[in-house]
Amino acid sequence: MRDQMRAKLVAGNWKMHGSRAANQRLLEAVKSAAAEFGGAQCAVCVPFPYLEQAQNALAGSAVALGAQNVSEHDSGAYTGEVSGPMLRDFGCRYAIVGHSERRTLFGERDGQVAAKFQAAQRAGLIPILCVGETLAERDKAETEAVVGRQLRAILDTAGVRALADAVVAYEPVWAIGTGRTATPAQAQSVHEFLRRTVAERDTEIAARVTMLYGGSVKPANAGELFGMADIDGGLIGGASLVAEDFIAICKAAAARR
Ligand code: PGA
Numbered sequence: 001m002r003d004q005m006r007a008k009l010v011a012g013n014w015k016m017h018g019s020r021a022a023n024q025r026l027l028e029a030v031k032s033a034a035a036e037f038g039g040a041q042c043a044v045c046v047p048f049p050y051l052e053q054a055q056n057a058l059a060g061s062a063v064a065l066g067a068q069n070v071s072e073h074d075s076g077a078y079t080g081e082v083s084g085p086m087l088r089d090f091g092c093r094y095a096i097v098g099h100s101e102r103r104t105l106f107g108e109r110d111g112q113v114a115a116k117f118q119a120a121q122r123a124g125l126i127p128i129l130c131v132g133e134t135l136a137e138r139d140k141a142e143t144e145a146v147v148g149r150q151l152r153a154i155l156d157t158a159g160v161r162a163l164a165d166a167v168v169a170y171e172p173v174w175a176i177g178t179g180r181t182a183t184p185a186q187a188q189s190v191h192e193f194l195r196r197t198v199a200e201r202d203t204e205i206a207a208r209v210t211m212l213y214g215g216s217v218k219p220a221n222a223g224e225l226f227g228m229a230d231i232d233g234g235l236i237g238g239a240s241l242v243a244e245d246f247i248a249i250c251k252a253a254a255a256r257r
Helices: 020-037 048-058 084-089 100-105 110-122 135-139 143-158 160-165 184-199 203-208 219-226 243-255
Strands: 009-013 041-045 064-067 094-097 126-131 167-170 210-214 233-236
Touching: 009 094, 009 167, 009 210, 009 243, 020 041, 020 048, 020 243, 041 094, 048 064, 084 110, 094 110, 110 126, 110 143, 110 160, 126 143, 135 143, 143 160, 143 184, 160 203, 167 184, 184 203, 184 210, 184 219, 219 233, 219 243, 233 243
Parallel strands: 009 041, 009 233, 041 064, 064 094, 094 126, 126 167, 167 210, 210 233
Antiparallel strands: none
């Protein structure tokens, strides 16, 4: 479903990487290249302690800031958690929810991911909802059942209208950090399925919702992936830590607008 209304988005997911010195170099490089990203939106999702550094380093640029997680609670006795209003306080626009590492390593289930999605929106953040199947699930031809269930968990609790101000990122678990990228056709087929799943409830929102692909996106494969009809950009892990690679990926998105 190609829709000229959908702008491209490239979001870097730094995961648990970084140091003040390394961040500064990376942020400055991205900021100074941002004028060449055309109409493509670029964002960096940094670890919590570096939000203020990133907010300051990116001030005055079009590069947006995001977090990699958010509490489902707005405030209270939740030791170690970080809330949506706190992320807004540091200028965040986006919050990743339901990344596969959160789901598999930290036991986040669909219900909790849906609560985080809603908490992000309550705080005025745009959630980037991650969905994706494992290799075993793909081999058993369960990809659509798995990503469909993960997406419906949001549709059933937040309602389809909530997707008008959200981003969905399809990240096959077998492609994350493995160097093994989904082929553009494989990714497109899942994106098309996800958009159809939204369209069952609202065709206009389905046509509008931004859908990213994530999993070993590199400068060499970004252009082809972003050229697919239902792929509106990428969620970038490893390559977002290398300034020249991340910048090249943002430029690839700009070229595919
Ligand atoms: P990767 O990570 O680009 O390193 O595969 C993507 C992600 O986990 O968001």
